[in-house]
Every structure is written in C-alpha cells, then in structure tokens.
Amino acid sequence: MLKEYVDVLIIGAGPSGCVSASYLHKKGVKIKVVEKTKFPRLVVGESLIPRVMDHFAEAELFECLDAMNFEKKLGARFIRGEEICVFDFSKKYGEGWDWTWQVPRADFDNTMAQEVTRKGIDLEFESEVISVAFEGKNSTTVVKDINGNFKEIHAKFIIDSSGYGRVLPRLLDLDTPSKLDPHSSIFTHVKDINRPEGEEGTLISFDILETQVWLWVIPFSNGNTSLGVVGPTDFVNSLSENKDNREALNNAIKLSDYYIRRFAGVDFLFEPVKLENYSRSVKQMYGDGFALTGNSSEFLDPVFSSGVAFATESGMLAAKLYLKESQGISVNWEEEFTGYMKRGIAVFTTYVKEWYTGNLQTLFFHQPEDPDVKRKICSVLAGYVWDETNPFVKKHDNLIKNMAYLIEMESNKNQKKPSN
Ligand SMILES: Cc1cc2nc3c(=O)[nH]c(=O)nc-3n(C[C@H](O)[C@H](O)[C@H](O)COP(=O)(O)OP(=O)(O)OC[C@H]3O[C@@H](n4cnc5c(N)ncnc54)[C@H](O)[C@@H]3O)c2cc1C
Structure with missing residues (x-):
C-alpha cells in the first residue's frame, strides 16, 4: 500500500479544516488535508457571525473570500408577528469585527479550498478516511480514493474537522448525546424573484412562527435565497403527513405572515434537505495525538449562526496548540483547548436554551x-x-x-x- 508521512493530517476541507491547514502551512508545518467529497458540495450553515472574520484574517483566507463579493451581513433581524428586533453589529459592546457574510456554502467552501490548494497545501479531494490506528501519539490513517485505491498516511497529529462525518468520534466511540432537546430542520435555496429592492431584500431574518419554531431567510448576492424551517423534531415531522420535505417546507412558509407573499409558490432550486436531530456532542475533544474541531466535536443549534464560528475557532486553536507542542512547549489540552472551547459553548448553549424557553425572545x-x-x-x-x-x-x-x-x-x- 502507498505510504505518506506528514506532521499533521487534517480530515475534512470545510471551514474548520481550511483554517487549520492554512495557518499551519504558513508556519511551515508539513500537512495534508483529505476530503471525502468533490467540491463544490452542498452544506448548510450560510449565516456567519463577525467572530469568524478574525479567523479568516489570521489564516490569510480573508482576501480570497472578500473578492467573491458575498452578501455583507451587518446584523440580524428577528421577527415575531408584528414585532421586529434588529441587531446592528456596528453597535455592539466591545471590540471586534462589525460585519461578516451570508454565503452559499458550496461556493464559499470551494473558494477556501481552492486558495488552500493555491498556497501549495496538499489537499486531496474524493479521499475518504476509512480507519485510524494510534500508537501513542503517532497515527496511521487508511484513506480510500474515488478509484477504490487505498493509501496509508502516517501522522504525528490528526485534526479531525470531518463535520457530520465525525470520523474520530465514530472510530473511537467518543459520541455522547447533546444536552439540547431534539430539533430538526428542512432547507433549500430559491430563486428570489420577488426580492424587494434595497435593504429589505438582502436582510437576513429569523421569523418566529411559534416560540420554538422559526424560519430562516438568508439572501445571497447571487440573487438566490436560502429558506429553512427549524423546530422540535415532532413539529417538523408534522409539517407533512407523507414525510415529503417539499410539502413540509411549503407548509412552513405558509405559516409566515411576513414572508408568505415573497416566497409562496417560488421554485426550489434543489429538493429540500432534512437534517434530523442535528445537535451533536462528544465525551472528549482531544486525545493523545488528535483534536476534534468544528462539527466533528460539538454542534448546538442554528438559531444564532454560531456553527462556523466555533468550527474556525476550534480549528485555529487546535492548530496553534499543536504548533506550540511541536516546539517543545507543554500544552494543557484540557484547559487550553477543551476548557476554552467549553466556555464559549456554554454561553451559546444558554442563549439557545433561553431562545427556546421564550425568555430571550421576551x-x-x-x-x-x-x-x-x-x-x-x-x-x-x-x-x-x-x-x-x-x-x-x-x-x-x-x-x-x-x-x-x-x-x-x-x-x-x-x-x-x-x-x-
Ligand atoms: C440546520 C442547520 C443550520 C445551520 N445553519 C448555520 C448557520 O446559519 N451558520 C453557521 O455558522 N452554522 C450553521 N450550521 C452549522 C454548520 O453547518 C457547521 O457548524 C459548519 O459547517 C461546521 O464546519 P466544519 O468545517 O466543522 O464541517 P463541514 O463544513 O461539514 O466540513 C466537514 C468536511 O469533512 C468531510 N468529511 C466527512 N467525513 C470524511 C471522511 N471520512 N474523510 C474525509 N473527509 C470527510 C466532509 O465531506 C466535509 O466537506 C447549521 C447546521 C444545521 C444542522
């Protein structure tokens, strides 16, 4: 079997993997990224939050993304019947970026992956991790390419950024149930033919249909808009007796007084996708010779668009801590990685929970x-x-x-x- 030797193997070329890869490459670390699919590929998570911009800037991925003219997101609007609450990031407390983007992720992720390749990073598409064996910190990973050929990759460290692929959580039995109630979502993109001129047309909005049920409207600069319904799994399932995602999403749109005129009867650009019981958690976020980042470790809920930000935060942090350790400086992974990430996750967990109790909406x-x-x-x-x-x-x-x-x-x- 063909063998390759690297310092760090990164599994998955989503935002988490690309940020880690770009940062480590800049620091002269020998890395390889393996990605199961061929990009562009469909993935959910289109509304970003400003914190991600810190990571894209530090990983030197900001410029290629900025050149794509994605729709700028300056804040977020929450709608409840006649009531409207708009957050403007430029008015937030404290330091930090006051804008970000709302993006079709297929194009967004592809832009980053192309840039990573352009930088000279070894990113192999259509290469799926099949198994991983550890000997101390060193690992041997077997990957299978599109032609069915197998290869061994020997690495000193693995950053598992495989998202819902959850490669190491599956192989090492690290999955644990999320503390959040089971929620599900159905989403698609539409050609936004009734988009109003000006700000109204491009504003990202969360329309509350019931306390625990909401519709996302994420307009893109390419004229398309992402529409998704989110709610308790039983509610989402009840939107169509025949388990027809198209019917379910249409029924959800009909519940929105604000958006029914704009989106009723509009063509879906692809068959709506259902993501059932999407929250994920793990027993541990690191181990000897590996760290779990992004959705491979924890995913809470889409309501505050925190998924990509946690993915890039943890991807960047894992890369920095590996680098530190490789320079002979001791790292307390429990404190510096898990402890740090868990502090941020705890804050968002409260916000998600209090959103669904209705307290935050109050x-x-x-x-x-x-x-x-x-x-x-x-x-x-x-x-x-x-x-x-x-x-x-x-x-x-x-x-x-x-x-x-x-x-x-x-x-x-x-x-x-x-x-x-
Ligand atoms: C309904 C819903 C709505 C969401 N909305 C938002 C939102 O508005 N904003 C937001 O920030 N987040 C949102 N998210 C979360 C967002 O989708 C994720 O947090 C984000 O994509 C995580 O990035 P990642 O890099 O960890 O993983 P991903 O972007 O999923 O990338 C992982 C990559 O790993 C690859 N991979 C998987 N298995 C293997 C394998 N065996 N070998 C090699 N490669 C592999 C996959 O092909 C994939 O390309 C939403 C999630 C859900 C469920």
Whole structure:
C-alpha cells in the first residue's frame, strides 16, 4: 500500500479544516488535508457571525473570500408577528469585527479550498478516511480514493474537522448525546424573484412562527435565497403527513405572515434537505495525538449562526496548540483547548436554551428597548463570547432568565392595573 508521512493530517476541507491547514502551512508545518467529497458540495450553515472574520484574517483566507463579493451581513433581524428586533453589529459592546457574510456554502467552501490548494497545501479531494490506528501519539490513517485505491498516511497529529462525518468520534466511540432537546430542520435555496429592492431584500431574518419554531431567510448576492424551517423534531415531522420535505417546507412558509407573499409558490432550486436531530456532542475533544474541531466535536443549534464560528475557532486553536507542542512547549489540552472551547459553548448553549424557553425572545422584543442591554447581547450574537467584561457573557447562566422574569412581572402588573 502507498505510504505518506506528514506532521499533521487534517480530515475534512470545510471551514474548520481550511483554517487549520492554512495557518499551519504558513508556519511551515508539513500537512495534508483529505476530503471525502468533490467540491463544490452542498452544506448548510450560510449565516456567519463577525467572530469568524478574525479567523479568516489570521489564516490569510480573508482576501480570497472578500473578492467573491458575498452578501455583507451587518446584523440580524428577528421577527415575531408584528414585532421586529434588529441587531446592528456596528453597535455592539466591545471590540471586534462589525460585519461578516451570508454565503452559499458550496461556493464559499470551494473558494477556501481552492486558495488552500493555491498556497501549495496538499489537499486531496474524493479521499475518504476509512480507519485510524494510534500508537501513542503517532497515527496511521487508511484513506480510500474515488478509484477504490487505498493509501496509508502516517501522522504525528490528526485534526479531525470531518463535520457530520465525525470520523474520530465514530472510530473511537467518543459520541455522547447533546444536552439540547431534539430539533430538526428542512432547507433549500430559491430563486428570489420577488426580492424587494434595497435593504429589505438582502436582510437576513429569523421569523418566529411559534416560540420554538422559526424560519430562516438568508439572501445571497447571487440573487438566490436560502429558506429553512427549524423546530422540535415532532413539529417538523408534522409539517407533512407523507414525510415529503417539499410539502413540509411549503407548509412552513405558509405559516409566515411576513414572508408568505415573497416566497409562496417560488421554485426550489434543489429538493429540500432534512437534517434530523442535528445537535451533536462528544465525551472528549482531544486525545493523545488528535483534536476534534468544528462539527466533528460539538454542534448546538442554528438559531444564532454560531456553527462556523466555533468550527474556525476550534480549528485555529487546535492548530496553534499543536504548533506550540511541536516546539517543545507543554500544552494543557484540557484547559487550553477543551476548557476554552467549553466556555464559549456554554454561553451559546444558554442563549439557545433561553431562545427556546421564550425568555430571550421576551428580552429581544421588549419595548422600549434598553440600548445598553442590546449592545451587550449584540456582542454575544457577533460571537465575542469569551469577553468576560460583558455581563451577558460572564453571567449568562441567570441574567437572561432573571431579566425575562422581571419583564414578565412588570407586564403582568400593568395588565392588572384597573383602568380609570
Ligand atoms: C440546520 C442547520 C443550520 C445551520 N445553519 C448555520 C448557520 O446559519 N451558520 C453557521 O455558522 N452554522 C450553521 N450550521 C452549522 C454548520 O453547518 C457547521 O457548524 C459548519 O459547517 C461546521 O464546519 P466544519 O468545517 O466543522 O464541517 P463541514 O463544513 O461539514 O466540513 C466537514 C468536511 O469533512 C468531510 N468529511 C466527512 N467525513 C470524511 C471522511 N471520512 N474523510 C474525509 N473527509 C470527510 C466532509 O465531506 C466535509 O466537506 C447549521 C447546521 C444545521 C444542522
């Protein structure tokens, strides 16, 4: 069998894998990326948050992406019936990027992968990891190419960025159930023929159909728009008796007072895809000779668009920690990798949970708005979830719950006041 020797093997060429690869290559590390599919390939996760821009800039992938003229995302709009709440990233608390993109991921990921290849990185498409064996930190990975040929890759370290492929979690039995309730989604792209002129047409929006059910509308600069419904799995399944994803998504669009006119009857560009019980978790995020990054480790929920940001955050961090260790500096993976990632994940987990309890929605739509609260929540939504000067990060555990409780009490009191 053909054998190759590298310092780091990266599994998967999504955002997590490309950021790791580009960073390590820049630092002179001998790497190889293996990717199961041929790009461009369809993948969900089209609304980014500003924190990702830090990673693309540091990995020197920003310029190739910027040249693609993807739709700029300056904030996010949440709709609940007649109520509207818009977050503007330029008004967020603290430092950091105040814009990002909303992107068709097939083109976006392909742009990064092409750039990675252009930099001289060995990225092999249509090459699937079949097995991995560890001897201490050293590993032997068997990959199979499109022609059915097998090859051994010997590596000192593996960064598993295989997304839902979850290569090492499967092979090493690291999967564990997510702490979040089972939710599912159905999505497609449409030719947005009724798109209004100006900002309204390009604004990314989350339309709340019921407390736990929402529709995403993500307009792209190519004239297409991504539409997806998200909700508890039982609800999503109930959208079509025949388990027909097309019928289910059409029924969800009909529930949206705001968007029904724009999207009713519009052609779907591909058969809607269902992603069932999408949340994922792992027992451990690293081990001797490997780290799990992006969706291969943890995925929470699409509601705050944090997936790609966590994928690039963990991809970048794993690359940096490998580099540090390879230079003979000791690394405390538990603290520096798992501990750090878990702190950010914990903040978003609270926001996701409190979204579905309705508490966060109470805060979002409360009038009059409190500009200070909004700025601080906005910073969390931009992905700056490690900034502990922000009370909405530091006290995430109970701040939202307590504020929602006070708002509800106040409004109950006002409702009970006798009218004169
Ligand atoms: C319904 C839904 C909506 C979402 N919406 C958003 C959103 O709006 N914004 C957001 O930021 N995130 C969103 N996400 C999450 C987002 O999809 C992921 O977090 C993100 O794509 C993770 O990137 P990644 O690099 O870890 O994995 P991926 O982008 O999935 O890349 C993994 C790569 O690994 C390859 N691979 C798999 N197995 C193997 C193997 N055996 N050998 C070799 N290669 C392999 C795959 O082909 C793939 O190309 C959403 C997720 C869901 C379920």
